[in-house]
Amino acid sequence: MFLLQATNSSGVSFVLLLGTLGMLVLTVGLIIFIILHQRRVKRFNEKIQAMEQAQQRLLLNASIRLQEEERQRLAADLHDDAGPLLATARLYLNENLVNQDKATQLQSIFQARQIIDDTIQLVRNISHSLMPPTLKNFGLESAINDLFQKISGSGAINASSRFHEYKERLKEEKELIIFRVVQELINNILKHSNSSFIHLTQNVHAGKFYLRIHHDGRGLVQADFEKLNKSNVGLGLKNITSRLRVVEGNINFEKDISQTYYKVTIELPKDEPYE
Amino acid sequence: MVCYLIVFFILNYYFEETGSVLGKKYYYFFYTIFEYYSFALLIKFSIPSTKANHLFIWLSLIFTIFLIFFYSSIHIKRLDSIPIGIESIFIMVFIIYYFYSQLKNVSKQSIYEFFSFWIVLGILFYIGFTFFFNILVNNLDPGHFNTYYTYSFLGDIFKNIFFSIAVLFSLKKKKEPNTTIPNLDMINHHN
Numbered sequence: 396m397f398l399l400q401a402t403n404s405s406g407v408s409f410v411l412l413l414g415t416l417g418m419l420v421l422t423v424g425l426i427i428f429i430i431l432h433q434r435r436v437k438r439f440n441e442k443i444q445a446m447e448q449a450q451q452r453l454l455l456n457a458s459i460r461l462q463e464e465e466r467q468r469l470a471a472d473l474h475d476d477a478g479p480l481l482a483t484a485r486l487y488l489n490e491n492l493v494n495q496d497k498a499t500q501l502q503s504i505f506q507a508r509q510i511i512d513d514t515i516q517l518v519r520n521i522s523h524s525l526m527p528p529t530l531k532n533f534g535l536e537s538a539i540n541d542l543f544q545k546i547s548g549s550g551a552i553n554a555s556s557r558f559h560e561y562k563e564r565l566k567e568e569k570e571l572i573i574f575r576v577v578q579e580l581i582n583n584i585l586k587h588s589n590s591s592f593i594h595l596t597q598n599v600h601a602g603k604f605y606l607r608i609h610h611d612g613r614g615l616v617q618a619d620f621e622k623l624n625k626s627n628v629g630l631g632l633k634n635i636t637s638r639l640r641v642v643e644g645n646i647n648f649e650k651d652i653s654q655t656y657y658k659v660t661i662e663l664p665k666d667e668p669y670e
Numbered sequence: 671m672v673c674y675l676i677v678f679f680i681l682n683y684y685f686e687e688t689g690s691v692l693g694k695k696y697y698y699f700f701y702t703i704f705e706y707y708s709f710a711l712l713i714k715f716s717i718p719s720t721k722a723n724h725l726f727i728w729l730s731l732i733f734t735i736f737l738i739f740f741y742s743s744i745h746i747k748r749l750d751s752i753p754i755g756i757e758s759i760f761i762m763v764f765i766i767y768y769f770y771s772q773l774k775n776v777s778k779q780s781i782y783e784f785f786s787f788w789i790v791l792g793i794l795f796y797i798g799f800t801f802f803f804n805i806l807v808n809n810l811d812p813g814h815f816n817t818y819y820t821y822s823f824l825g826d827i828f829k830n831i832f833f834s835i836a837v838l839f840s841l842k843k844k845k846e847p848n849t850t851i852p853n854l855d856m857i858n859h860h861n
Binding site: 407408410411414415418419421422425426429430432433434436437 | 769772773778780781782791794795797798799801802803805806809810814818
């Protein structure tokens with residue numbers, strides 16, 4: 396209105412100068428604001444990126460450490476158990492055996508055979524711990540059911556599992572990863588939770604594969620899990636995260652609405668059926 | 671942009687040298703509509719979104735209809751202030767949308783590394799310098815008009831400087847080697 400009312404020339408000049416000056420101030424202000432804002436956002440993004448890289452490094456370190464621990468365990472098993480057994484068998488089958496009487500020979504051969512059988516069993520156990528045969532031959536459902544039966548059979552804890560919809564198997568690599576994650580979770584529950592039962596259920600919903608573990612002991616919620624994941628402790632949990640990242644899966648730790656149970660939910664995209 | 675610069679060089683030269691087009695509706699109509707479409711298209715091509723296309727289509731349609739109506743019915747005293755004012759406001763809408771889209775999509779590059787930023791900056795300065803002059807030009811006495819008319823060229827000068835920077839940035843961008851592919855031309859041809 397003021398602009399329209401400014402009819403005399405000096406008034407118009409004043410409005411023109413003031414308006415132009417205002418426009419230029421606005422223009423410069425807008426540019427400065429945009430540049431500063433963009434710099435701030437960029438700095439923030441860089442910070443987030445650095446944090447993500449640090450997290451990745453932690454996960455990588457955890458997975459390397461775990462791999463090394465596994466190798467050490469394997470080396471120890473072979474060196475401490477299989478090595479002495481085979482050495483003993485060799486003692487029974489030494490060169491003097493041919494000079495001994497038949498009864499001693501037979502006894503030595505029998506002893507050596509016993510030891511070799513034990514060694515075979517030991518190697519089989521090591522091999523099974525690396526890749527459970529049930530998982531390879533019959534799939535995730537059987538392997539998990541087998542694992543839970545063994546846990547329940549020990550009498551220490553009541554463990555049960557139920558697969559609701561698993562007609563189409565996941566890919567072999569995916570099954571192994573899920574099995575390892577479940578093993579790690581179960582180990583943690585057995586070690587730290589002091590719970591009286593563990594129950595696992597499986598289902599498929601909206602193209603996603605779900606596994607949920609319930610237990611009534613001490614547990615974690617998501618905040619604890621993320622905190623442990625970012626810290627230098629909690630190697631097993633970091634390993635879970637890195638394994639699930641490979642299969643583009645998620646894990647969620649929460650407490651039941653009744654505040655009685657802890658729930659761990661694994662979610663991953665259901666891909667093409669197993670061939 | 672080059673097309674815009676050539677056409678406006680001819681239009682301004684014609685206006686300044688002959689003066690015969692002063693008050694001629696067809697000249698103002700062509701000048702305003704060409705300026706609007708040049709600026710709007712320059713900004714629109716800098717915003718990769720369908721919303722920008724819709725905005726461009728609707729505002730351009732409204733503006734073109736308005737211009738046809740205005741020039742066919744209104745007498746122009748000295749300059750077509752109202753169409754220029756509306757054109758400036760519409761271009762400001764495009765500029766604000768451009769900056770909004772730039773704020774939303776933060777890339778690794780700074781905003782001033784894009785040549786489109788310098789184009790928009792040139793247009794913004796041009797509008798900043800000339801907006802109030804164009805609106806109030808019909809109310810100025812001849813003495814003040816001559817003074818401010820000269821000053822209004824500052825907007826053109828700034829615009830052309832920023833457009834030149836934009837051209838430099840676009841050339842620089844074209845010359846940049848592709849760093850993602852390593853240079854493997856290490857075979858000794860003298861062997």
